[in-house]
Amino acid sequence: MRLARHFPVTTLAAAIAVVGNAHAQTEITVATVNNNDMVIMQSLTSVFEEAHPDITLNWVVLEENVLRQRMTTDIATSGGQFDVMTIGTYEVPIWAERGWLEPLDGLPNDYAVVDLLASVRDGLSLDGTLHALPFYAESSMMYYRRDLFEQAGIEMPEQPTWDQVRDWAEQLHGSEEGVAGICLRGKPGWGENMAFVSTLVNTFGGRWFDEQWKPELNSDAWVNAVQFYVDLLGNYGPPGASSNGFNENLALFSRGNCAMWVDATSAAGKLYDESESDVATNLGFAPAPVAETPKGSHWLWSWALAIPESSEHKEAAREFITWATSQEYIELVGETNGWTNVPPGTRESTYANEQYSEAAPFADFVLDAIQKADPTDSTLEPNPYIGVQFVGIPEFQSIGTQVGQSIAAALTGSSTVTQALEGAQRATERTMQRAGYIER
Amino acid sequence: MTTQRTSSAPPAVRSLPVKQLLLTLVGWSIALIIFFPILWMVLTGFKTETAAIADPSFIFSPTLESYQAVQARSGYARFAMNSVVVAFGSTFLALLIAIPSAYAMAFLPTKRTKGTLLWMLSTKMLPPVGVLVPIYLIFRDVGLLDTRTGLIIIYTLMNLPIVVWMLYTFFKDMPKDILEAGRMDGASTFQEVFFLLLPLTLPGIASTGLLSVILSWNEAFWSLNLTSSKAAPLTAYIASFSSPEGLFWAKLSAASTMAIAPILILGWMTQKQMVRGLTFGAVK
Known part of the structure; x- marks a missing residue:
């Protein structure tokens, strides 16, 4: 009887809790290519989601040229289908100039922007402001x-x-x-x-x-x-x-x-x-x-993660791209997938890491090539x-x-x-x- | 007449086995050539990535590692469900629209019927990319991007000209007298279509429907451009395993085998129906 009397109230409370929870959950759609480093990033989705329980990741993985066409259509028409886009050094300055990408200033201190290799950072910047964060780079x-x-x-x-x-x-x-x-x-x-x-x-x-x-x-x-x-x-x-x-x-x-x-x-x-x-x-x-x-x-080429202006979840997207391009992420990949599999060419700290140098004898060589390439x-x-x-x-x-x-x-x-x-x-x-x- | 046939019969009978053997051989060879890429794809799916890029060989140790990798990376079931809903949904909608229009064109033609039919077909001649941006903008504004409803609408529009044409051909082959007899017995247009026309042309309608399902199942351009994560069908699933940097042939083959398996089984199960439908009225 008592339960019956309180039933509507408890049900309402439960419903509010569910709705409240649904509102708090942000789904972000990440468009990327099927390269080995991105496949590893996808496999580590659960690590990110555990650390950010209010964000869920949806992946759209496509072949490079298909993805480029798909993203260009969406961004040029403000379609808003993607919250994070994987783009290259070629697209970033062009898209940034057209105002299609969210400027990435004001990054947190622990992200260590200065740790990013200068040539890679410059390639992803417009007028000194980063418009994409480097995921991996190559020469x-x-x-x-x-x-x-x-x-x-x-x-x-x-x-x-x-x-x-x-x-x-x-x-x-x-x-x-x-x-x-x-x-x-x-x-x-x-x-x-x-x-x-x-x-x-x-x-x-x-x-x-x-x-x-x-x-x-x-x-x-x-x-x-x-x-x-x-x-x-x-x-x-x-x-x-x-x-x-x-x-x-x-x-x-x-x-x-x-x-x-x-x-x-x-x-x-x-x-x-x-x-x-x-x-x-x-x-x-x-x-x-x-x-x-x-x-x-x-x-010099780098694959980078950018946030389109049309995204409705810019804050959550920023959380994700700063995580996926951070020093912490590189260490996570080294520990879970082996040091030869860490995304190369983005941070000086990667090359200062002895475990990486031991596992990848080519590391200093690659670093030198990336640093000497001047676009x-x-x-x-x-x-x-x-x-x-x-x-x-x-x-x-x-x-x-x-x-x-x-x-x-x-x-x-x-x-x-x-x-x-x-x-x-x-x-x-x-x-x-x-x-x-x-x-x- | 009968005598002539009898006298010419023995040489024909004698040459039949050789002729038939040759025809069978040619038929099998053509079938094998057509089927070989599919067979190779299925075999590659059971190889390791290293074996997949090695010198082509039929002898290898089969492994399920590519299937496991493919399944671990993305949920096949979600993509497959989208394909089923979109392919059958668009086919149902196309038939619903095409049956009355083909009926009108076959039994109540006007001087513009032929022109209308040709115009409908001409829409298939336009490269789809030409209308991508306007359709993308419309879909964005009405909230149809990345929805099954949006894909069903696009696939219906895409297949409608072919469906109408095929049904029109089948309906035209129907003797008008049967429909007239029904009308004289007091049947309404609705009854005429449902109780006379549809049962009599069922093989044709079934094969048209099957063709529409196959075309929708295999369509890649619109599905890749109008969906992202929620409504993406199997064509998008396959595309996600292709890469310009990295070895992926075995995984791509495993994903492709899984993607075509349902439609291949459906094709095998219904091939008699399809052939009967496609040759419906052809010997008149």
């Missing part, structure tokens, strides 16, 4: 098979040159059955072959645009660099090199099918992992080779853009992909290098004229 370097080099009596210098690389590739090509002298990216795309070719052109003394934004794709430096690339990969590369991107070359090198490979530093951890790589015990590494100038010979001074002659392996303007995605296709055509022999670059020059000029950078 490029050369991997080689030490056993083949020793057999051939070749000693790797501290700083190899491209001429030396060509000689070694010639010497080592076919030294064992199925071994190519060198593996390089050939698959067309601004983030695929053009990431590599841009660094090659930089070190050969070329640039994408002069100071008045006039394309220079038919300059001597471009012709020499691309001719060198086509000859090198065509003569000493693996079969079907024009369809190889990062993944394909990683698979080839880890099976022992390449004597040398120049690509992202982020491959080092996988190549050192004996369960995934047949060359783990014979892996050697060196800086990315140089030619005329060391400027821009290796790239504001990446070419021999001055240029008007920011970026080592890309040009930080919205038009670059289409320009880069189009030029990438022309160069892939030269690699397959369906056009000459001169024809490919003349065509690329005309197409780029048209795009730049339409976009108003240069007069018609």
Whole structure:
């Protein structure tokens, strides 16, 4: 009877408690790519949610290009579908300038902004204000098979040159059955072959645009660099090199099918992992080779977490991104997933950590490459853009992909290098004229 | 006539086994070529990531590690439920709209019927990306982004031209006399459709429905662009295992096998019905 009398009151109280709880719970949607470091971040969701019981994480994981298109549509239309976006060094300044990203000033002291590597921090800032927090960063370097080099009596210098690389590739090509002298990216795309070719052109003394934004794709430096690339990969590369991107070359090198490979530093951890790589015990590494100038010979890229202006849960999103890019998170990954799996290239404290240095012998090497990459001074002659392996303007995605296709055509022999670059020059000029950078 | 047939029969009978054998061989070869990528995908799902990128081989030690990894990372059931609801919901809605419109076009044609049909089909010729932004904005304003309702509406609109065309073809093959006889017996339009037209064209309607389910199940562009986490179907689930940096072939194959399994089983179970429906009236 007593219970019956109090029933409506208790029910109401319970209902209020439930509703109150539902209101306190904030769901944030995180859009990210399926790279190894992001998969680990996803697997640690429960750790974050336990520490922040009022926040629930929803994950949207997509392939890089699909994700980029999906996020661009949402952010350009203020769709508000995402609270956290995984974007790269290319997008951050462009999107920040358009007011699409939440400025990330006033970060807590324990986040230690000064601990972030300066080159990475600058790449994610607009007018000195961070607009995204770095999750991991990479540069490029050369991997080689030490056993083949020793057999051939070749000693790797501290700083190899491209001429030396060509000689070694010639010497080592076919030294064992199925071994190519060198593996390089050939698959067309601004983030695929053009990431590599841009660094090659930089070190050969070329640039994408002069100071008045006039394309220079038919300059001597471009012709020499691309001719060198086509000859090198065509003569000493693996079969079907024009369809190889990062993944394909990683698979080839880890099976022992390449004597040398120049690509992202982020491959080092996988190549050192004996369960995934047949060359783990014979892996050697060196800086990315140089030619005329060391400027821009290796790239700089970072994946970062940003909050779109259209997000309705900015505070919760900020809680998450500061956690996922913190020193505390890096230590958590080191303890739970092993030190070779920590997101590299973002914090000085990572490289000061002895456990990391012991587990990853390439650590100082990667740090040096990232610190030496300067997106504001990446070419021999001055240029008007920011970026080592890309040009930080919205038009670059289409320009880069189009030029990438022309160069892939030269690699397959369906056009000459001169024809490919003349065509690329005309197409780029048209795009730049339409976009108003240069007069018609 | 009969004599002629009898006299020409023996050579035909003698050449039949060879001809049939050749035809069977060609049929099986084509089927194998078409099915091979699916078979390879299923096999790759049972390999380790290292074995998946090694030189192609049918001999390997099967493992379930990719399936376990895929299941541990994201809930298959949630994506599968979204696919089922969206594919069957949009098919039901498309049939509901298409049956009356195909009836009107088949039995009560006007001088604009042919033009209307062609116009409907022409909407399929526009690349979907061309209307992405307006549709995205409309969905944002009416709160349909990342909802099953939104996807059902889009898939209905996407499949409607094909569904109307197919039903129109089936209905047109129906002898009008049967419907007229019903009308003379006092049947209303509703009764005419429900008690005469639908039972008689059921194989055609079933195969149209199945085609619509398959098209909705496999659709990737709209599902990737209009959903994020709550309403994402299996196509988004598959896309989440692709990556430009990292080895993922075995996991991607395992996820793809799990994604196509329901529709593959449905296709096998209903293939007789589908073939019967698609060839409905073809021998008239």
